[in-house]
Amino acid sequence: MADTIADTRRLFSKPQNLNDAYGPPSNFLEIDVSNPETVGVGRTRFTTYEIRLKTNLPIFKLKESRVRRRYSDFQWLRGELERDSKVVVPPLPGKALSRQLPFRGDDGIFDDSFIEERRAGLEQFLNKILSSSSNSLPPASDVTWGLYEFKDRVAGHPLAQNERCLHMFLQDESVDKTYTPSKIRQA
Amino acid sequence: MSFFSFGQSAEIDIVLKDAETRKKVEHKTEDGKKDKYFLLYDGETVSGNVNVTLKNPGKRLEHQGIKMEFIGQIELYYDRGNHHEFVSLVKDLARPGELTQSQTFDFEFTHVEKPYESYTGQNVKLRYFLRATVSRRLNDISKEMDIVVHTLSTYPELNSSIKMEVGIEDCLHIEFEYNKSKYHLKDVIVGKIYFLLVRLKIRHMEIDIIKRETTGTGPNVYHENDTIAKYEIMDGAPVRGESIPIRLFLAGYEMTPTMRDINKKYSVRYYLNLVLIDEEERRYFKQQEITLWRKGDIVKKSMSHQAAIASQRFEGSSSAEKALAQAQAKEQEQ
Numbered sequence: 241m242a243d244t245i246a247d248t249r250r251l252f253s254k255p256q257n258l259n260d261a262y263g264p265p266s267n268f269l270e271i272d273v274s275n276p277e278t279v280g281v282g283r284t285r286f287t288t289y290e291i292r293l294k295t296n297l298p299i300f301k302l303k304e305s306r307v308r309r310r311y312s313d314f315q316w317l318r319g320e321l322e323r324d325s326k327v328v329v330p331p332l333p334g335k336a337l338s339r340q341l342p343f344r345g346d347d348g349i350f351d352d353s354f355i356e357e358r359r360a361g362l363e364q365f366l367n368k369i370l371s372s373s374s375n376s377l378p379p380a381s382d383v384t385w386g387l388y389e390f391k392d393r394v395a396g397h398p399l400a401q402n403e404r405c406l407h408m409f410l411q412d413e414s415v416d417k418t419y420t421p422s423k424i425r426q427a
Numbered sequence: 428m429s430f431f432s433f434g435q436s437a438e439i440d441i442v443l444k445d446a447e448t449r450k451k452v453e454h455k456t457e458d459g460k461k462d463k464y465f466l467l468y469d470g471e472t473v474s475g476n477v478n479v480t481l482k483n484p485g486k487r488l489e490h491q492g493i494k495m496e497f498i499g500q501i502e503l504y505y506d507r508g509n510h511h512e513f514v515s516l517v518k519d520l521a522r523p524g525e526l527t528q529s530q531t532f533d534f535e536f537t538h539v540e541k542p543y544e545s546y547t548g549q550n551v552k553l554r555y556f557l558r559a560t561v562s563r564r565l566n567d568i569s570k571e572m573d574i575v576v577h578t579l580s581t582y583p584e585l586n587s588s589i590k591m592e593v594g595i596e597d598c599l600h601i602e603f604e605y606n607k608s609k610y611h612l613k614d615v616i617v618g619k620i621y622f623l624l625v626r627l628k629i630r631h632m633e634i635d636i637i638k639r640e641t642t643g644t645g646p647n648v649y650h651e652n653d654t655i656a657k658y659e660i661m662d663g664a665p666v667r668g669e670s671i672p673i674r675l676f677l678a679g680y681e682m683t684p685t686m687r688d689i690n691k692k693y694s695v696r697y698y699l700n701l702v703l704i705d706e707e708e709r710r711y712f713k714q715q716e717i718t719l720w721r722k723g724d725i726v727k728k729s730m731s732h733q734a735a736i737a738s739q740r741f742e743g744s745s746s747a748e749k750a751l752a753q754a755q756a757k758e759q760e761q
Contacts, residue, residue, distance in 0.1 A: 246614060246615040247617070248615050248617055248674055249617070250617070250619065250672045250674075251604055251606060251617060251618060251619045251672070253619055253621060253670035253672075254621075254668070254670070256667075256668035256669055256670070257668055260666060260667045260668035260669075261666065261668065261669075265625075265666060266624060266625055266626045266666070266667055267625070267626040267627065267628070297626065298597050299597075384709075384710045384711075384712060385595060385709065385710065385711045385712070386711075386712060386713070387593040387594050387595065387599070387601070387701075387711055387712065387713040388593055388594075388595075389591055389592065389593050
């Protein structure tokens with residue numbers, strides 16, 4: 241039985257360089273909602289929150305950004321995403337209408353513990369949107385992608401997060417609610 | 428079977444030459460069971476004898492002739508009525524007359540061409556069989572014996588590796604490599620997946636072997652896909668620069684050689700499907716065809732089995748006949 245034994249030695253591979261092995265991942269993204277500040281006086285008071293984003297995803301124009309947004313801006317964002325994207329958009333922390341009624345014992349919506357609760361909820365909201373990795377695909381257990389040889393631009397990219405409203409919300413100085421909804425194309 | 432109680436009937440038994448020493452192989456039947464059949468190769472002579480045993484000894488059996496056929500045919504399950512015979516040989520064993528006692532007849536089909544491998548598939552079947560028939564006025568008595576044919580190949584001269592860079596732009600870039608493009612049925616697929624860019628959160632990677640049986644032509648082409656194997660090669664999230672080795676032993680799986688356009692009726696092809704699954708259950712895949720072939724059991728230093736047959740076809744000399752018999756014997760020793 242002089243059968244030749246198959247050669248099962250591993251194929252040659254380049255050793256991994258240490259920066260690739262231990263450096264930041266290629267899909268690094270960190271988002272924080274912090275530093276609530278109440279501005280204005282009397283009836284015109286409102287609270288803003290700082291949104292800080294750090295990322296190396298190519299789709300974001302700025303690798304680090306810091307903006308201030310208020311609750312109604314979050315509501316606007318949620319409305320835009322729900323209308324334009326096919327994903328299920330996570331819920332926002334409550335509107336707390338009861339806190340806006342007069343004759344309350346506490347500070348209402350400017351109460352420290354409430355603001356903290358809301359801050360946490362807003363952070364969770366943004367994390368959920370960004371970690372689902374895509375704002376233009378439905379949550380998918382049956383989505384299948386072919387891997388192709390030539391680098392074609394693929395519509396509905398799995399790492400899309402390409403809603404213009406989201407990028408404007410996270411990185412532009414201010415939110416222009418008269419914008420034209422669109423998708424961002426990577427350079 | 429005769430339903431007429433008057434008259435005579437007989438039982439037919441076909442015996443191949445060298446039946447005790449001849450190799451038998453397992454082959455699936457249409458209902459999924461496995462049976463053993465005699466193994467024959469292309470160009471081999473098919474010979475033996477037929478025993479016709481009278482059921483009622485003493486009574487005569489009148490007949491319109493006794494013959495032996497060797498048939499190779501393709502049967503499409505959706506078109507059972509039409510058998511496509513690609514080999515059809517007949518030998519008359521007896522002229523019309525009568526048998527007064529049980530009798531044995533010898534038969535020989537020399538150097539029979541058996542161009543395709545026996546195959547029982549999902550929608551098509553290719554089989555070879557011997558059929559002995561005692562013709563009678565009202566009803567024939569016949570017996571079939573299936574045999575299995577394997578088509579052998581030798582190591583391909585050209586067997587390049589498969590290497591490709593694929594992916595989704597800015598999202599996932601991988602380079603996959605398989606050491607060959609043609610594998611024999613007991614071979615090992617040695618390969619690797621090298622990650623050039625990973626922005627997705629990959630959870631798991633596997634390689635599947637898919638068998639595709641294609642029947643029909645033109646607008647009526649039908650593909651039947653069957654996943655023969657699912658083999659996990661990676662569990663966890665890779666990063667850039669990592670290389671995942673692949674070592675997949677084919678002997679553990681039930682596969683046939685690649686069959687392309689057999690008698691223009693069907694094909695059986697095999698594909699390696701590399702599948703990556705991310706944290707959100709999205710699947711990314713790259714399919715690649717491989718060619719499977721059947722190796723003869725022993726690597727011979729002298730004339731190969733096929734070469735012996737080939738020379739016999741051209742020369743028909745007795746020395747070539749001896750070489751063929753020798754090669755056959757060696758093969759069956761295995």
